[in-house]
Amino acid sequence: KPRPEWTAAEEFLTRVVVHPDPALEQAISSAAEAGMPAIEVAPNAGKLLKLLVQLSGARRVLEIGTLAGFSTIWIGRGLPEDGTVVTCEFLPKHAEVAWANIDFAGLGEKVEIRLGPALETLAALAEEGREPFDFIFIDADKENNSRYLDWAVRLGRPGATVVLDNTVWEGAILDPDLDPVNAPGIVDALKLLGEHPRLDATVIQTVGSKGWDGFALARIS
Numbered sequence: 001k002p003r004p005e006w007t008a009a010e011e012f013l014t015r016v017v018v019h020p021d022p023a024l025e026q027a028i029s030s031a032a033e034a035g036m037p038a039i040e041v042a043p044n045a046g047k048l049l050k051l052l053v054q055l056s057g058a059r060r061v062l063e064i065g066t067l068a069g070f071s072t073i074w075i076g077r078g079l080p081e082d083g084t085v086v087t088c089e090f091l092p093k094h095a096e097v098a099w100a101n102i103d104f105a106g107l108g109e110k111v112e113i114r115l116g117p118a119l120e121t122l123a124a125l126a127e128e129g130r131e132p133f134d135f136i137f138i139d140a141d142k143e144n145n146s147r148y149l150d151w152a153v154r155l156g157r158p159g160a161t162v163v164l165d166n167t168v169w170e171g172a173i174l175d176p177d178l179d180p181v182n183a184p185g186i187v188d189a190l191k192l193l194g195e196h197p198r199l200d201a202t203v204i205q206t207v208g209s210k211g212w213d214g215f216a217l218a219r220i221s
């Protein structure tokens, strides 16, 4: 279990390098008011997403799992003027809260929320024959992680970046019986990241305000 000083260090690091953004604060408070779970990425991880978007020069981003739009706003902050995000959300209430937050962040023109089961949205996006995505962030129901990764490869361009959240799950990847609902999907996705002929990946474990977890970073070839 994370030691208190690891969380304290993260709070210190965040205070020193991650600047406040009223829209991100609003995303957190609106989610709490709406009774939504506080399972958004930590601020330092959100800023990592923004920097990865900028460093990779991504213009078209796909996000699977909107929640209240916290990571969506971070991603949006990293986009160029003509950049766009398509973000998939299952629950109408979450999408409604997220939309208000995204609009308040000034990103209403850049972000499209697609409501419904993400697997259906992803199939529809493929049907629509859109331009491929440059950056895909997966942070939704863990059971479908491998299916989301497969879609990421299909919908991303060669050279695209994939980030997958929640790769350690308090250590349950070592003993999936600890969480039979979520852990198997996480382990399957990790194996797929290691084996997929078009994915080259690494995984970083993290400790701090979000407990003991991690994220995967992959490149589509």
Ligand code: DHB
Pocket: 039, 040, 041, 139, 140, 165, 166
């Ligand atoms: C949960 C989901 C997440 O994406 C996360 O980062 C942390 C927790 C959850 O469903 O409990």
Ligand code: MG
Pocket: 039, 040, 041, 139, 140, 165, 166
């Ligand atoms: Mg997550």
